Amino acid sequence: MPEFDPQRPLADLRELAELTGGEGGARRLAWSDDWARAREWLLAKIEQTGATVERDAAGNLWATKPGESDEVLVVGSHIDAVPHGGWLDGALGIAAALECLRAHDGKVTLKLVDWADEEGARFGRSLLGSSAAAGTLDPDAVRTLTDAQGTTLPDALKAHGVDLDAMGEATLDGIDAYLELHIEQGPRLEEAGKPAAAVIGCYGVERHAIAFTGRASHAGSTPMDLRHDAFLAAAKFGLAARDSAIARGGVATIGTVKAEPGIPTIINERCEVTLDQRAFTPEQLRDMLADVKAAADRIAAEEGVEVEWTRIWQIDPVPFDEHLVELAAQAVAETTGDEAPRLPSGALHDCAEVARVLPAVMVFSSSTGGVSHSPVEDTPEEDLLVALRAFGRLYELASAGITSRP
Amino acid sequence: MPEFDPQRPLADLRELAELTGGEGGARRLAWSDDWARAREWLLAKIEQTGATVERDAAGNLWATKPGESDEVLVVGSHIDAVPHGGWLDGALGIAAALECLRAHDGKVTLKLVDWADEEGARFGRSLLGSSAAAGTLDPDAVRTLTDAQGTTLPDALKAHGVDLDAMGEATLDGIDAYLELHIEQGPRLEEAGKPAAAVIGCYGVERHAIAFTGRASHAGSTPMDLRHDAFLAAAKFGLAARDSAIARGGVATIGTVKAEPGIPTIINERCEVTLDQRAFTPEQLRDMLADVKAAADRIAAEEGVEVEWTRIWQIDPVPFDEHLVELAAQAVAETTGDEAPRLPSGALHDCAEVARVLPAVMVFSSSTGGVSHSPVEDTPEEDLLVALRAFGRLYELASAGITSRP
Numbered sequence: 061m062p063e064f065d066p067q068r069p070l071a072d073l074r075e076l077a078e079l080t081g082g083e084g085g086a087r088r089l090a091w092s093d094d095w096a097r098a099r100e101w102l103l104a105k106i107e108q109t110g111a112t113v114e115r116d117a118a119g120n121l122w123a124t125k126p127g128e129s130d131e132v133l134v135v136g137s138h139i140d141a142v143p144h145g146g147w148l149d150g151a152l153g154i155a156a157a158l159e160c161l162r163a164h165d166g167k168v169t170l171k172l173v174d175w176a177d178e179e180g181a182r183f184g185r186s187l188l189g190s191s192a193a194a195g196t197l198d199p200d201a202v203r204t205l206t207d208a209q210g211t212t213l214p215d216a217l218k219a220h221g222v223d224l225d226a227m228g229e230a231t232l233d234g235i236d237a238y239l240e241l242h243i244e245q246g247p248r249l250e251e252a253g254k255p256a257a258a259v260i261g262c263y264g265v266e267r268h269a270i271a272f273t274g275r276a277s278h279a280g281s282t283p284m285d286l287r288h289d290a291f292l293a294a295a296k297f298g299l300a301a302r303d304s305a306i307a308r309g310g311v312a313t314i315g316t317v318k319a320e321p322g323i324p325t326i327i328n329e330r331c332e333v334t335l336d337q338r339a340f341t342p343e344q345l346r347d348m349l350a351d352v353k354a355a356a357d358r359i360a361a362e363e364g365v366e367v368e369w370t371r372i373w374q375i376d377p378v379p380f381d382e383h384l385v386e387l388a389a390q391a392v393a394e395t396t397g398d399e400a401p402r403l404p405s406g407a408l409h410d411c412a413e414v415a416r417v418l419p420a421v422m423v424f425s426s427s428t429g430g431v432s433h434s435p436v437e438d439t440p441e442e443d444l445l446v447a448l449r450a451f452g453r454l455y456e457l458a459s460a461g462i463t464s465r466p
Numbered sequence: 467m468p469e470f471d472p473q474r475p476l477a478d479l480r481e482l483a484e485l486t487g488g489e490g491g492a493r494r495l496a497w498s499d500d501w502a503r504a505r506e507w508l509l510a511k512i513e514q515t516g517a518t519v520e521r522d523a524a525g526n527l528w529a530t531k532p533g534e535s536d537e538v539l540v541v542g543s544h545i546d547a548v549p550h551g552g553w554l555d556g557a558l559g560i561a562a563a564l565e566c567l568r569a570h571d572g573k574v575t576l577k578l579v580d581w582a583d584e585e586g587a588r589f590g591r592s593l594l595g596s597s598a599a600a601g602t603l604d605p606d607a608v609r610t611l612t613d614a615q616g617t618t619l620p621d622a623l624k625a626h627g628v629d630l631d632a633m634g635e636a637t638l639d640g641i642d643a644y645l646e647l648h649i650e651q652g653p654r655l656e657e658a659g660k661p662a663a664a665v666i667g668c669y670g671v672e673r674h675a676i677a678f679t680g681r682a683s684h685a686g687s688t689p690m691d692l693r694h695d696a697f698l699a700a701a702k703f704g705l706a707a708r709d710s711a712i713a714r715g716g717v718a719t720i721g722t723v724k725a726e727p728g729i730p731t732i733i734n735e736r737c738e739v740t741l742d743q744r745a746f747t748p749e750q751l752r753d754m755l756a757d758v759k760a761a762a763d764r765i766a767a768e769e770g771v772e773v774e775w776t777r778i779w780q781i782d783p784v785p786f787d788e789h790l791v792e793l794a795a796q797a798v799a800e801t802t803g804d805e806a807p808r809l810p811s812g813a814l815h816d817c818a819e820v821a822r823v824l825p826a827v828m829v830f831s832s833s834t835g836g837v838s839h840s841p842v843e844d845t846p847e848e849d850l851l852v853a854l855r856a857f858g859r860l861y862e863l864a865s866a867g868i869t870s871r872p
Contacts (some may be wrong), residue, residue, distance in 0.1 A: 144819050231588030237627060246687030267730060274747050277836055279719035279742045280669055280812030284712050288561065291720050292708060295701030313685035315730035317723055317737075322744055324673060324721035324740040324778070331723075334730040336685045372730070406686030430683050430692065 064163040065451030066445045069155035076139075076155070077099060077147040083304065085435030086149075087140035090177035090188075091216040100137050102154065102174060109161040111172065118192035118230035125161055127169040131462040134238045135160045135455060136173030138189075139411060142181040146437020148243045151177060152425065152444070156241040156451045163452065171235070171345040174408045176222070176387035183213045190410035192227040194417050199224050233352035236462050237384060238420035240411045241451040245437055247430030248403060255443035256450045257401035258388035259422035262412040263310070263338035264345045268355060270297065274365040276321060276329035287327055291319045292332035293363040297356055302333055304351035310339030311406055340377050340404040356401050366404035377404075378412040381419035386422045387461060395446055423451045470569040473781055475561035477703035482507060482561070483543075483553040486557035490546035491554075491841030494585035496594075497622040504545050508580060515567040517578065525582035525628040531567055533575040537868040538642045541566045541861060542579030544595075544816060548587040552843020556650045558831065558850070562647040562857045569858065574766035574865050575640070581733060581816040582628070588832060589619045591725030596816035598633040600823050605630050612748035633707045642845065642868050643790060644826035646817045647857040649845055653836030654809060661849035662805035662856045664794035665828035668818040669716070670751045676703065676762060680771040682727060682735035684845055697725045699769040700737035703762055710757035716745030717812055718754065744782050746810040783810075784818040787825035794827045798858035801852055829857045 078090050080098045087094040099121060106113055126213055137153020157172040157458040166171045177188030185204040191197040203224065205213040212226045214339040218299040232238075274288030300456070305312035316334040335352065339345040385402065392400035405412075405422065414420045425447030428438040439447075486494050486504045493500040517529040527591040543559020570604065582595030589611040589786040611619040620630045632783060638644075651815045655663055675811055680694030704720040711718035722740040741758065745751045759775075766773040791808065799807035811818075811828065820826045831853030834844040845853075 116531075118482060124553055244687060245684050246689070247683070248687075248689060251692060265686070278651050278652070278813055279721060279836075280671070280717065280744050280814070281650060281654075282717065282812070282836055283652070284708065284717055285652060286653045286657060289719075291723055292704055295704045295720075298698055298701045299705075302690065310691055311688065312694075313688065314701075314725075314735055315685060315729070315732060315734070316728050317697055317725035318721075318735070319723035321780075322722050324719060324742050326721070327719055328721070328723070336730050338686050386599045406688065407684055410687070432684060432687075 062124055062163055064159055064455065066448035066452065067160045068162065069448055070441070070444060072105065072155040072158060073147060073151055076151055081147050083435065085144035086146060088139060088141040088213065089143055089182055090140035090179060091182060091220050095140055095338060096220065097173065105158055106161065106172065109158070111161050116193065116230040118189045118227040119217070119220060120189040120193060120230060121174040122173040123161060124166045125170045127167050129166040132171060132235045133168045133459055133462055134171045134173055134235050136175060136238070136410070137240050137242065138175045138178035140177055140179050142179050142433045145433055146434055146435065148437055148439055149245065149392040149432050151436065152243055153241045156448055159448070159452065160455045165459065168462050178410050181401035182207045182216070186408060187410055187413050189230070190413035193230040193232050194413040195228065196413060196416065196452065197227060213314050216235060219452045232414060232417045235418055237413065237458050238414045239420060239451070239454055239458055240422045241420055241447060242409060243432065244427045245407050245432035246423040246427060249401065249424065249426035250428065250430065252401060254401050255396065255426055255446040256392050257403050257406050258385055258392055259380060259424055260385050260402050261340060261377060261379035261415070262405045262408055263340055264342060265373060265375045266337045266345055266349050267373040268335050269332060269370040270332060270335055271332040271368045272297070272365045273358070273368070274328070275331050276364065279325045280369050281329060288364040290331040290365055291328040291367045293359050294333050296359045296398050297352070298333065300359070301337070301352050304348050304355070305337065308339060308344045308348045308351070310337060310344050310348050312337045334372065338406055343375055345377065354445055378415050379422045380411070380415050382417050384421035384458065387457045388423050388454050392423065392450045393455055394453055423447060423454060468569055470565055470861065472854035472858065474568065475854055476847070476850060478511065478561040478564060480558055481552060482557055482828045487553050489841065491550035492552060492790055494545060494547040495544035495549055495588055496585060497588060497626050501546055502626065505580065511564055512567065512578065512802055514538055515564070517567050522599065522636040522666055523628070524595045524633040525623070526595040526599060526625060526636060527580040529567060529578040531570045531576045533573050535574050537574040537642045539574045539576060539865055539868055540577045540579055540639055540641050541646070541647060543643070543646050544584035546583055546585050548585050548839045551839055552840055552841065555651065555838050555843055558649055559647045562854055565825060565858065566663060566861045571865065574868050577689065577864040579637045584816050588613045588622070592814060593819050595636070596819035597637050599636040600636065600819040602819060603633060605633065638820060641824055643864050644820045644824060645857070645864055646815060646828045646859055647853060648815060648828055648830060650830040650833045651813050651836070651838035651839065653832060655807065655830065655832035656834065656836065658807060660807050661802065661832055661852035662798050663809050663830045664791055664798055665786060665811050666791050666808050666820070667746060667783060667785035668811045668814055669746055671718070671753050671779060671781045672743045673749055673779040674741050675776040676741055677736060677738040677779055678703070678766070678771045678772045679736050680734070680769065681731050685731045685733060688733060690769060694770040695733050696737040696771055697734040699771045700739050703758070703766045704739065706757050706761035706765070707743070710754050711743065711750060711802065714745060714750045714754045714757070716743060716750050718743045718755050740778065744812055745787070748783055751783065756769050786817070786820050786821050786827045790825050790827035790864065793863045794829050794860050797830065797863055798856045800859055801856040829860060
């Protein structure tokens with residue numbers, strides 16, 4: 061049987077980019093005709109490996125090559141992409157998984173999975189297919205989501221043969237381990253001069269909207285000491301959130317900023333911002349949230365403004381399986397001849413959903429400039445080849461690891 | 467002949483508010499039918515005083531009561547208002563001027579002027595009629611202005627009998643002094659517990675758009691030390707602008723704030739803000755601008771972002787006539803039995819245009835909560851009466867002052 065050859069997934073990626081990419085970037089939006097076409101391409105590739113194919117109730121695509129033992133190893137990612145996305149986000153993991161099918165040694169049962177709608181780019185709900193399989197999807201929480209054209213999520217799913225209320229029938233039962241290769245989508249590996257890393261888990265997230273309310277007044281006739289400037293309160297708050305993230309070892313981002321009335325000659329009465337805080341441990345995240353709550357209260361008092369919090373989203377950190385992380389680090393080290401970086405993922409991935417239920421791990425390749433979700437997303441070819449080789453080695457190690465379990 | 471009676475202008479103001487105000491605030495937008503109706507009301511009031519009326523080429527309304535001497539004293543303000551404006555902004559000065567006509571002692575020639583379009587609320591150009599009369603209006607600079615419905619300024623003027631290219635024929639020639647009563651539109655008098663003040667001049671203004679450009683990247687996967695966050699650069703800049711204004715004794719306001727892409731999970735690549743700086747001396751204004759230019763450069767270096775400046779508007783400070791300021795302070799002191807506050811106006815007024823050409827001064831009444839351009843704009847009745855009495859006294863002093871000049 062053939063060895064895992066990193067040149068083949070590289071060729072597959074270029075073929076897929078030719079078919080579904082171009083100057084404007086990736087055209088593989090989940091639940092679109094483009095996406096269906098990308099899956100047709102994938103199905104043809106799978107067929108050449110001799111694997112059997114099925115689609116679960118959540119729209120996830122599974123390809124199976126049976127093995128001598130009952131143990132089941134799954135490799136996967138997502139072929140969907142954000143509009144104008146890159147050629148590697150999701151697709152790299154699919155191409156690597158396809159190569160695993162080709163290199164299957166027939167011992168454990170090997171499955172490839174293409175998760176449906178990882179990006180959530182059309183309806184705003186990420187990790188849709190994988191969360192259905194992991195049992196964390198609440199259909200009622202997504203039933204009324206609509207896209208920019210007003211199509212509801214249930215209707216879009218239906219057009220692709222998926223019934224929202226049946227999605228929960230998808231399952232991870234019987235799977236022993238899950239492996240995923242992905243680009244980092246951040247600049248840390250490039251900065252460190254490293255092509256690949258073992259991923260130790262996904263950051264937890266605290267996402268809030270924070271509204272400061274002061275008093276609108278005339279930019280000329282209101283002396284500085286009698287102002288209640290909502291924008292300046294938000295400005296101080298953003299800097300305090302950064303200080304806290306640096307002190308606690310997480311990240312924090314002010315994303316949306318709405319200052320009202322927002323005209324040059326009036327002091328802003330209201331400034332609403334979103335704050336996205338992420339960290340690898342629940343303790344870090346808890347401390348970061350406490351820091352910014354205290355900062356907001358202090359700033360509100362200093363500036364004479366009101367502050368109001370609305371939680372948008374929260375997810376606990378998801379550490380990956382310790383044993384699999386060791387294997388991933390070993391695979392990267394063997395491939396590079398150098399100690400493997402181990403880093404948490406700041407972005408969420410399908411692997412975070414899977415890791416709630418069973419042992420799972422990821423390998424990262426570097427990302428040029430840390431840029432993703434963009435047509436210019438890229439990774440140097442030599443780094444891609446290293447990351448693919450390391451993933452192929454992880455597949456071998458995990459495969460052997462499962463069969464050698466007590 | 468009758469004495470200046472502050473109760474009459476108060477009654478006039480209430481009558482005007484009844485006619486052109488209501489729950490939604492003032493309806494006296496310049497170049498509208500509402501405004502024309504307000505002027506009809508004013509013309510009827512002027513007629514009762516026996517003054518003769520003419521309209522100049524800029525649409526300014528002049529009422530004249532001739533005197534024994536050739537000296538000409540002008541009292542005035544504007545009857546136009548911002549949409550949903552208050553009952554006092556502009557109208558207070560008109561009512562006071564009307565009462566001066568009634569109390570005219572027949573010595574100097576007295577004119578009331580109702581400046582056309584002080585607010586610039588429809589086309590964005592303030593002080594239109596007074597700048598035409600002062601010779602500072604460049605027709606080409608306003609020719610292409612349009613309102614929200616797409617009507618051009620020249621067309622709107624034409625509908626009210628004003629030819630943009632003839633507006634410069636309006637003149638201040640032959641006028642010896644100009645007096646204006648206005649609400650403060652700021653909170654300083656209320657904070658100080660003072661009903662009225664002598665105004666020493668108008669702040670100069672430096673108004674710029676400042677754009678910070680960093681790098682968009684993922685809120686989760688970009689570590690804090692590898693970010694180029696345009697919003698945080700703008701946040702630091704806003705705080706630095708405030709520090710400078712406090713240190714230099716002026717005011718500074720971040721009004722418009724646009725952060726892009728402005729979504730919760732992406733670090734902002736671009737943040738454009740407007741900065742409005744005002745101060746009473748050219749030196750203060752120059753220092754404040756130098757402060758924020760240096761701060762922007764320092765912040766750009768610290769944050770690894772680019773910074774770009776665009777000047778939106780600039781006007782030099784306008785000090786009022788020293789002798790008239792003394793008379794205004796004397797009038798306020800005599801009325802209140804207390805030393806008169808002397809303060810610069812942070813807002814611009816028609817008086818600033820007039821003061822470029824001839825001796826001019828203003829008196830302020832307090833403003834409740836410093837609120838203006840709002841239906842809730844108000845001033846306590848006792849403060850209005852004091853300010854009106856003081857303005858009546860200033861009118862007497864200035865009248866006598868002109869005739870007693872060497």
